[in-house]
Amino acid sequence: KNEVEQSPQNLTAQEGEFITINCSYSVGISALHWLQQHPGGGIVSLFMLSSGKKKHGRLIATINIQEKHSSLHITASHPRDSAVYICAVSGGGADGLTFGKGTHLIIQP
Amino acid sequence: DGGITQSPKYLFRKEGQNVTLSCEQNLNHDAMYWYRQDPGQGLRLIYYSQIVNDFQKGDIAEGYSVSREKKESFPLTVTSAQKNPTAFYLCASSTRTGVGANVLTFGAGSRLTVL
Secondary structure, three states, rough: OOOOOEEEOOOEOOOOOOEEEEEEEEOOOOOEEEEOOOOOOOOEEEEEOOEEEEEOOEEEEEEEEOEEEEEEEEEOOOOOOOOEEEEEEEOOOOOOEEEOOOEEEEEEE | OOEEEEEEEEEEEEOOOEEEEEEEEOOOOOEEEEEEEEOOOOOOOEEEEEEEEEEEEEEOOEEEEOOOOOOEEEEEEEEEOOOOOOEEEEEEEEEEOOOOOOOOOEEEOOOEEEO
């Protein structure tokens, strides 16, 4: 079974800072997902990627398949970016995703 | 708008009682999943279903039961056999094949507290 590790577990930064959250996994995958969970508990999917890089607004996700590593970057961070960011991987099986424990991000004004 | 509806949002239960959490989706997704989330832990898979009238145990199925009588509905029953049921429960769905497979749409969650 895949092991998904995220770092850091907690991150507090000032508004405007460049944020990086890291994710590593132990076994080859078909895709990696970045998810966002707000304090109310709902989860939304930010990215699904299997190679290279994707960008959406101020969010950028990269993946290095050889190194089994992905990063999520937030440029010009804002207090509304405060949330838990979760990395998850899929191996192509019917049982869905394997999740990391999440990174709790707080952006202070 | 299409989405997943979970109810209730908050639920309190006495020890020894069974409770059922509802999950309904109008996305026409074949696959549905139930996850449990505890503080400091990643989401853990309880049960999943790929088609109507079929479901499979996940990593932590003990003390839980599900049914999949309709494509839109995947209720989860937390039985009295579940030793530590206080948790946040999330339902999700996805297409079964193609680009959207494993791109999960989540419900808002149900928080169960055992008194």
